[in-house]
Amino acid sequence: MRSRYCDGVTRRDFLHAGVLGGVGLSLPNFLQLAEANDGRKATADAVLFINLAGGPSHLDTLDMKPEGPSETRGEFKPIQSKLAGLNVCEHMPKFTAAADRFTLMRGISHSAGSHPLGQSYISTGNLPTPALIYPSYGSVATKELPGQDDMPSYIAIPKTEWNAGYMGDAYAPFNTNAAPKPGQPFQVRGISLAKGVTIDKVNRREQLLKRIDRRFRDVETNSQLLEALDEFSTQSYNIITSARSHQAFDVTLESESIQKRFAADEFNQSLLLACRLIEFGVPFITITYAGWDTHLDNFAGHKRLMPPLDNGLIAASDTLADKGLLDRTLVIAMGEFGRTPKINANTGRDHYPRVNWALFAGGGVKAGQLIGGTDKGGEAPDDATDIKPDDIAATLYYALGIDPLTDYHTNTGRPAMLVPHGRVISELF
Numbered sequence: 001m002r003s004r005y006c007d008g009v010t011r012r013d014f015l016h017a018g019v020l021g022g023v024g025l026s027l028p029n030f031l032q033l034a035e036a037n038d039g040r041k042a043t044a045d046a047v048l049f050i051n052l053a054g055g056p057s058h059l060d061t062l063d064m065k066p067e068g069p070s071e072t073r074g075e076f077k078p079i080q081s082k083l084a085g086l087n088v089c090e091h092m093p094k095f096t097a098a099a100d101r102f103t104l105m106r107g108i109s110h111s112a113g114s115h116p117l118g119q120s121y122i123s124t125g126n127l128p129t130p131a132l133i134y135p136s137y138g139s140v141a142t143k144e145l146p147g148q149d150d151m152p153s154y155i156a157i158p159k160t161e162w163n164a165g166y167m168g169d170a171y172a173p174f175n176t177n178a179a180p181k182p183g184q185p186f187q188v189r190g191i192s193l194a195k196g197v198t199i200d201k202v203n204r205r206e207q208l209l210k211r212i213d214r215r216f217r218d219v220e221t222n223s224q225l226l227e228a229l230d231e232f233s234t235q236s237y238n239i240i241t242s243a244r245s246h247q248a249f250d251v252t253l254e255s256e257s258i259q260k261r262f263a264a265d266e267f268n269q270s271l272l273l274a275c276r277l278i279e280f281g282v283p284f285i286t287i288t289y290a291g292w293d294t295h296l297d298n299f300a301g302h303k304r305l306m307p308p309l310d311n312g313l314i315a316a317s318d319t320l321a322d323k324g325l326l327d328r329t330l331v332i333a334m335g336e337f338g339r340t341p342k343i344n345a346n347t348g349r350d351h352y353p354r355v356n357w358a359l360f361a362g363g364g365v366k367a368g369q370l371i372g373g374t375d376k377g378g379e380a381p382d383d384a385t386d387i388k389p390d391d392i393a394a395t396l397y398y399a400l401g402i403d404p405l406t407d408y409h410t411n412t413g414r415p416a417m418l419v420p421h422g423r424v425i426s427e428l429f
Contacts, residue, residue, distance in 0.1 A: 042401025043364025043429065044330040045145075046283045048274055048316070049137065051160070052309075052335035053119065054292030055356075057349050058378060059341060060302050061089050062357050063106050065378045072341040072377060075299045085370055091303055092310040100368040101317060101361060103428060107372035107381035108356040110337070110388055115293070118336030118353060123162035123286075125393020125419045132166060132416060135408075137396055138284035139164035139171035140418065144402045145283045150242035154284045155277060157270040166410040173286070179266040180251045180273050182259070188249050248280035249273070258322075261315040267308045271316040279323055283400075292335055295348040309333075317361055330363025330399045332392070341378050354380055358392060363399050365428050387425065394422030399429075 057074075059065055064078040064087045078087035081099035088096040095102075110127070112118045117128050124134035138154035142164075147153035152174035159175035180186040239245045247253060251272050258275075262268040267289045274285045289309065294301040313333065320326040338356045339349035355374050361367065372385040381387070394404040397418065404419040 042399065043328075044362070044399040045328045046278050046325075046330070047137065047141065047285070047363070047396065047400065048278065048320075048329060048331045049284070049286040050271075050331070050333035051119075051123070051286055051288045052292050052333060053288050053290040054115070054294070055118065055335040055337045055339060055351060056292040056305070057294065057298060057302060058106070058338035058352075058355055058357050058374070059349075060298065060339075061092070061306065062086070062104055062359070063338075063355070063374055063378055064089060065341075065376065068341070068377050071343060074343070076302075083368055083370065089302075089306060091306040094310045094314045098314055098317075102313075103360045103365055103367055103369040103371060105358045105360065105371045105387060105392075105425070105428075106355075107374050107385035108334075108358060108387045108389065108392070109381050109385075110353050110356075113337065113351045113353045115336060115351075118351075120162060121389045122334060122336050122392070123160070124165070125390050125396070125422060127390075127421075132410070132414075134416075135165040135167040135171065136160070136162040136173070136286075137393065138173055138286060139167050140397070140402065141284040141400060142171045143167065144406075145400065147283060148281045150239055150245045151248060151277075151280060151282055152239070153282065155274075155282055155286075157273060157285065157287045158266075160286050160288060166414075166416060167408065168411065176273075180269045182264045182269060183252060185252055186249050186273065244280070248277055248282075251276055258319055261318060263308060263311050263315075265308045268312045268315065271312045272319070275316055275319045275323065275325075278320065278325055278329055294339065295344070295350055296346045298339065298343070298348045313359070320362060326362040328363065330365065330396065331361040332358060332396065334358035334392075338378075360428060365399075369427065371425065371427050388422070390419055390422035391425050392422075394419045395425045395428060398424045 059072065060074050060076055064076070066073065066078045066087065077090040079090050079093070079096050081088045081096045083099035083102070083104070086099055086104060088099060110121060112121045112127060120128040120134070123136045125137070126134040128134070138156070142153040145153070154171070154173045156173040156175045158178050160173055163173065164171035176188050251259070251269070254272065254276060259272065262272040267287070270287045274287055277285055291301065291305055317326060317331065320329055320331070334356065337351055337353040340352045344350060355378060372387050373382040374380065375382050397404045402418070404422055404424070406418045408416050408418070410416055
């Protein structure tokens with residue numbers, strides 16, 4: 001056991017902090033992270049990360065500025081929500097009535113103004129760099145958290161572009177590549193057996209693959225690739241032959257009352273599946289709800305996209321709560337950036353990483369809070385707000401009991417810290 005100084009930091013930690021100062025991690029920041037994760041228990045066992053891909057307009061959803069100038073104000077009416085101080089767009093009435101069950105973080109800011117960079121940033125907690133491909137949250141959760149032998153640990157519905165990075169393919173997400181349809185059994189490639197294929201056939205093929213594998217190892221050249229193949233082969237076999245995994249993906253087995261909560265659209269059905277998978281022990285699920293890139297017809301686009309989001313957020317939180325899972329499931333919804341206050345010539349809004357919001361529920365988060373804020377025009381964080389995607393990453397890991405300062409190594413031996421620039425947002429807890 002390593003000895004610690006009175007503040008809980010080891011000599012190795014202290015020296016580590018000195019080295020990290022050269023790449024931007026200050027000693028106070030390091031000490032804050034070290035203290036936050038010293039001997040504490042996780043507040044969450046699972047994460048449901050809702051990726052609002054494209055970037056919703058903050059001014060037309062959860063950070064409305066009805067007193068702003070006409071060139072920025074927009075078409076939608078604000079409604080005072082059940083959360084004091086929060087006006088919500090008129091097209092999110094269910095959320096408006098239940099907003100005090102969530103905590104909203106506003107004024108999140110960064111400089112990654114393109115979709116690939118912004119998406120990478122909010123999926124990994126690290127500003128992208130060509131020199132290193134960072135692992136997504138789900139890949140880290142797969143490595144650090146106990147999973148199920150017959151279930152993937154990291155599931156993306158319908159898919160995600162953000163993989164395991166330098167951690168290797170053994171920690172890559174399982175993409176469903178589709179969403180369930182109401183009232184129909186969900187057929188997932190890699191889970192459901194193809195027509196005419198029996199468990200007996202699968203067992204015979206597994207034995208054949210083992211014989212081939214022994215021959216293949218005679219010409220082994222890439223140990224990391226082989227380890228990933230081993231991991232996938234073993235788990236794929238366990239999943240395909242498990243009745244339990246088939247049940248987990250079959251949303252028709254949910255009660256009729258729960259199924260009726262979720263609308264028929266792809267996003268709501270994805271949330272229904274996610275709630276079921278969490279019940280079956282999957283520690284990390286990401287759902288991509290795309291379409292928010294509204295350079296053209298911003299208001300028509302948001303008017304179409306908000307009702308499914310509105311219904312889905314409440315249906316999912318109700319379902320997780322009814323199953324006794326919400327307290328231990330951290331739910332986060334956010335996009336890669338906000339959108340420009342100024343409305344363009346095409347009645348659209350453009351990319352605006354300077355301001356963004358994130359919504360939190362469950363997983364030990366104190367509900368009913370507004371954290372951070374923006375100025376009167378929604379153009380910048382207010383003077384009291386300094387929140388980056390790195391901070392959300394550190395907070396997510398903190399909730400799962402994973403030290404954001406954990407050191408990994410790439411396959412070339414290069415050291416890589418999980419979140420060198422993040423701070424835990426303690427107000428959430």
